[in-house]
Amino acid sequence: MVQLDFKAQRIVDAKQMNIQFDMLCKLFGQPKEDIYIYICRSQYELKKRLHIVNVLLPDWVVGANHNGKIAILNKKQLDARGFHINTLCAHEMVHVFVNQFVANCPLWLNEGLAQNLVPEPKNTANAREQIISQKLLNPYKLSYDSGLYYVSKIIVGKLFKIYGKTQIVTLLKKCTDFEDNNIFGYTAIEALL
Numbered sequence: 001m002v003q004l005d006f007k008a009q010r011i012v013d014a015k016q017m018n019i020q021f022d023m024l025c026k027l028f029g030q031p032k033e034d035i036y037i038y039i040c041r042s043q044y045e046l047k048k049r050l051h052i053v054n055v056l057l058p059d060w061v062v063g064a065n066h067n068g069k070i071a072i073l074n075k076k077q078l079d080a081r082g083f084h085i086n087t088l089c090a091h092e093m094v095h096v097f098v099n100q101f102v103a104n105c106p107l108w109l110n111e112g113l114a115q116n117l118v119p120e121p122k123n124t125a126n127a128r129e130q131i132i133s134q135k136l137l138n139p140y141k142l143s144y145d146s147g148l149y150y151v152s153k154i155i156v157g158k159l160f161k162i163y164g165k166t167q168i169v170t171l172l173k174k175c176t177d178f179e180d181n182n183i184f185g186y187t188a189i190e191a192l193l
C-alpha cells in the first residue's frame with residue numbers, strides 16, 4: 001500500500017498512486033513494506049527525511065527515494081520547475097520497486113523503466129529532452145548531464161516493444177551482470193541505437 005504524509009494527502013492523488021502501486025506489484029512482486037510519500041519544503045528536508053543528508057544531490061533533483069520512502073518537493077516548487085506531482089511520485093515509485101527487486105540495476109535502465117512505466121500527462125514533456133541532440137549514444141556512457149534520461153526512455157521503450165514489459169521485468173530480476181548481458185548489456189544496447 002501507499003501511505004501519504006499529512007501534506008501529501010492534500011495534494012497527491014491517492015487513488016492514482018494505489019493504481020500505480022498495484023500495477024508495479026503485478027510486474028515486480030509485493031514489496032516488503034508500505035511505500036511512504038513525503039512532501040518537503042527544501043532539498044535539505046528531503047535528504048533528512050530519507051536519511052541521506054550526506055549524499056550530494058544536484059540542484060535539479062526534485063524528488064528522491066531511499067529504503068522504500070519517497071520524498072518530493074512541495075507543489076509550488078514542482079510547478080515552478082514544470083513537474084507534475086503525481087507523475088513524479090509515480091516515477092519515484094518505480095525506482096522503489098526496481099531498487100528492491102533488481103540487484104545493481106544500471107542508472108540508465110532504472111530511469112528508462114521509470115519513464116516507461118509511468119503514464120505521462122500531455123504537454124509536460126521533460127524540458128531536459130528538448131536540449132539534447134538527436135544523436136543517440138550508448139546509455140552506459142551517459143550521465144544525467146549528458147542526456148541519460150532522453151536515451152534511456154527511448155531504449156527501454158524499444159526493449160518493451162521487442163520483449164514485452166512482463167518478460168523484461170522477469171529478466172531484470174534474474175540478471176546479475178548487466179553490462180555483459182545479452183539483452184541489457186553494452187553490446188546488445190549498441191545494436192538498438
Ligand SMILES: [Zn+2]
Binds near residue numbers: 091092095110114
Ligand atoms: Zn528517476
